[in-house]
Amino acid sequence: MLGFCRAGTALALILLNALVLIAAADEELIFSDHFLVQLHEGTTEDAHQLALEHGFGSARKLPFGEGLFHFYPREIPKTRRKRSLQQHRRLAKDHRVKSVFPQEGFGRQKRGYREISNIDVNMSDPLFTKQWYLINTGQADGTPGLDLNVAEAWNMGFTGKGVTIAIMDDGIDYLHPDLAFNYNAEASFDFSSNDPYPYPRYTDDWFNSHGTRCAGEVSAVSNNNICGVGVAYNSKVAGIRMLDQPFMTDIIEASSISHMPQVIDIYSASWGPTDDGKTVDGPRELTLQAMADGVNKGRGGKGSIYVWASGDGGSYDDCNCDGYASSMWTISINSAINDGRTALYDESCSSTLASTFSNGRKRNPEAGVATTDLYGNCTLRHSGTSAAAPEAAGVFALALEANPNLTWRDLQHLTVLTSKRNKLHDEVHQWRRNGVGLEFNHLFGYGVLDAGGMVKLAREWKTVPERFHCVAGSVQEIHKIQSGSKLVLSVTTDVCQGKDNFVRYLEHVQAVITVNASRRGDLNINMTSPMGTKSILLSRRPRDDDAKVGFDKWPFMTTHTWGEDPRGAWLLEVGFQGEAPQSGVLKEWTLMLHGTQSAPYIDQVVRDYQSKLAMSKKEELEEELDEAVERSLKSLLSKSN
Template identity: 85%
Template sequence: MMLGSLRYGTTVGLILINAMVLATLATEEGIFTNHLLVQLHEGVHDEAHQLATEHGYHSARKLPFGEGLFHFYPLDTAPRRTKRSLHNRQRLEKDRRVKNVLDQEGFGRQKRGYRSINEIDIKMTDPLFSKQWYLINTGQADGTPGLDLNVAEAWDLGYTGTGITIAIMDDGRLKLCNHGIDYLHPDLASNYNAEASYDFSSNDPYPYPRYTDDWFNSHGTRCAGEVSAAANNNICGVGVAYNSKVAGIRMLDQPFMTDIIEASSISHMPQIIDIYSASWGPTDDGKTVDGPRELTLQAMADGVNKGRGGKGSIYVWASGDGGSYDDCNCDGYASSMWTISINSAINDGRTALYDESCSSTLASTFSNGRKRNPEAGVATTDLYGNCTLRHSGTSAAAPEAAGVFALALEANPDLTWRDMQHLSVLTSKRNQLHDDLHQWRRNGVGLEFNHLFGYGVLDAGGMVKMAKEWKTVPERFHCVAGSLQEVHKIQSGERLILTISTDSCQGKDNFVRYLEHVQAVVTVNGSRRGDLIINMTSPMGTKSILLSRRPRDDDAKVGFDKWPFMTTHTWGEDPRGTWILEVGFQGDKPQRGALKEWTLMLHGTQSAPYIDQIVRDYQSKLAMSKKEELEEELDEAVERSLKSLLSKN
């Protein structure tokens, strides 16, 4: 059943939502919970709580999205529906005040980055500051000097995150004062934003960490410390944005996730919270294909369109910890256009063994990795007033990015969610990041990128300098560039090659001339889904790896159903011309399959945000000479242009 008022209509993102909703998700069997989405008739909204209690529910909470929508909480915390709760639901549905009732199905979400480590010139009084190599890398723990977030330059310019609130969407491991029942972590207390915090697992404003003997619930506290740990208080270390406020949103500490809880968390106080940091997602087992459900998609769309007074909420997402066995383009959160997907590197510039690669990753920060030095992990706050050197995973990387974005927002509070993505593309640095498999390449307008690291490691100093004088990017448009609906067979030993030629909706109101995100909405299946590989090449010659081999994925039935594979690698390019899709199998055993649809969706601007001259020079020279003779000249021209742009900011 679909609630009529939840239709997204013609607002921005319709095509993406339809594609995601129609996607067939390879998840575990659904769990029907006692949580309900209830739509009430007009004029009875004030009776919601009374109605809930009358029908055997604990309470009702009005949802900030949609009309007349309420979340009905159960009296108990039983993970599955009981006969009694089914009877309550049936009585509720017959109540004259109720317009619609929608069951909330439980599904799996997994915390990212909680894993053990194998023993692994600014003056601050904090004892761990000298060990926070990701802030200032002087070669600690056998790292590479200079390979860091360059926060020292941003701090020296006076930007420390003042006035910015970051929400850690997690399991509620922020320790806070529950009216004197518990205590605050001493390194987070002064920066804790109680007003913006909430516990969606227990439906109360106190996201208290549930105690466990193994300290599993330390995840959120560690992430919070990376962002907002106070400076010069002789406790633990220093946050990237040490004067920012941090809020706790507890939403993962129950046996299941629901669309309501996820959507409510993502849309919580969007006029107070500036940045949402998420270090969770579908299971990183190398065989799951999953993403946000409809309510969460609508909440995210509302966030980027209405959050922060219309400038847009900023969603930072950890790309995933599935390593070479997984592909983050199979994660509908990390691969969303509305999120900034962040990967990680270790302190010598290599990839961590758990890093997932995909074409939707925008940039990178840092985490622990292969080194056995006990100080090579991420130093931050921990439970019960403690500190740790053992924070790890891409979950450590996402909060660092949130901290850098907080510095940029302080430098320019008018930045939109898209401005932050453009700034990430322009100011991230290759630095000394390297991977043996995926080499650095330049796209059609000369921007350097890597399949693992995106556009490089975030540079806080470079970002705040550019942010100070940044002009908001032009309006965004969406063009369906073409669609192939015929069935095309695929078999091992051969590559299926398809093309779509497009004018990018030229001459229409939705013409896209300068690319931001590109989506290939694909329906394909195979005798072994994990052996499928998909590449796409732009008219300007940039090849994106949309799907890599996933050796643990044995699916032979579901495949990908209208799944929106996304790439950021063609950022700034002219999309007009011929796009090439290449599909095949990679593996030891023969496989066969069929591609049933490829729809090409282009997202970007009609006027140039900043690189028009680079594109024009490149295209005119390309028309007059051979491409090979221009490679060296183009590299030099691009470097000069980008250096000039950076120096002006």
């Protein structure tokens, strides 16, 4: 492990437990011509010269760590199955080089690249009236009122001005007339070609339209009679091209996530490990370090905002097996369709924080997401959780304009408190309340984002208290698991009471688990908090036949216990689902609790409660979610007194 963090810090503890290096044992490794090189000393020019001497195209200084450079090839590399040992050895022997780390190649998949219909779009007509996810009046067989409530935020004067959102994808058509005015060239870069021009590579099937479509959802210019309108139509959009290559490397991901963190406010990612229902994968070490640096140092110390699409694997997959979507440092966004149901491709998991919208389930040609497309075109065909994540990034841009002092954690708290059930529903996963009254759903998180509600609360928001991390307990003994019965384990904790890292009000909870099974896909893991909230940490994945790797210190995460008192007994239930009998062994369960020592929102809840009490004398309080939020805040207030 590279020594980028100081031993003993909370960050080092998180990185140690969150480190994800899992790959299927029977998969062949792919090796690239990219190298992470650490020099004893030297400037970027010295590194460039050294790279040329050893046959590379050039070198680029990395913003994380000291003396670190990315040595990249002259051309787009081809896939290889063997390491370039000779090149590695030559570099390692050079007296100017301290260490060399060849970069493994791995797959990353765009989410939601699918066609809804083959309808021809009339390019001369604005698409705003077809953007039902902005203002839903029942277009395309949708449910009126089921939208992001952006109109309320816009009417309050918030349009994303002064906020920059980076689209980490396959490039952006920054010459598009609906994007050019809002394009931030300074904050853009092409990490696939190592130049400042992240223009998409042409293909006959327009496969590289993904990033351009996402960009239009966020920052398409308003009132110019071209395509539609972005959620934050006065925000700036940056293009980070990093997906269009034969494979991904840790350096490229880390470089993208850490690109210009003092200029870029929000990073939107609509990609991740393959959504095939059998992959368990996530960020490698450099990317984890870059994320940690982002939330700790980005935006002048307030923290970079990472928005992640939760995945398109449907009921065959579980987004807690995706180390990006299930990270505490990202805001994981699922999607709903225009009548309030879940999309057939939506994954469910306990780490999802909220939802936005994708397309309609019916074959209505106008039920997709209307946005910009390559070469100055418009489209009605964007869909998937790919479409959901940029919409969330746009809503967060409105909140950041309303209050530029919001931290990365403030935005997560605002998401929990202002997202609403609205008319979202699913036949399998019902809405439930946690121990402090917050309503959540295993598919939709805390509900659909409400731009108007978030902006109103953000304007007078006070930064939440300092965050602490407590290793609440650990079970290290080997326990057998058999079909037909459940393994039930318990950890009773005082959450580090009496220590500096005491946790009293929960934010994120991680269950770091090592388990092997005769068929990994049949495993089912649930965890119940002391206040009785049950989180489904892992659902059955019928396509996952793994019998070798299992889960090795995998950090399953839940947001469903947000605001709860973590003191007491936590229960873990592990069993099998499926027809064939299976067996397994659980080797470790470590419970990690993250939260605050004092109750957030104390001043806010007093104002809100008094205001709502006064309003109740004139009219009834708002509907279901408002009542749920009020109950949760009153509960937090009473527990703090």
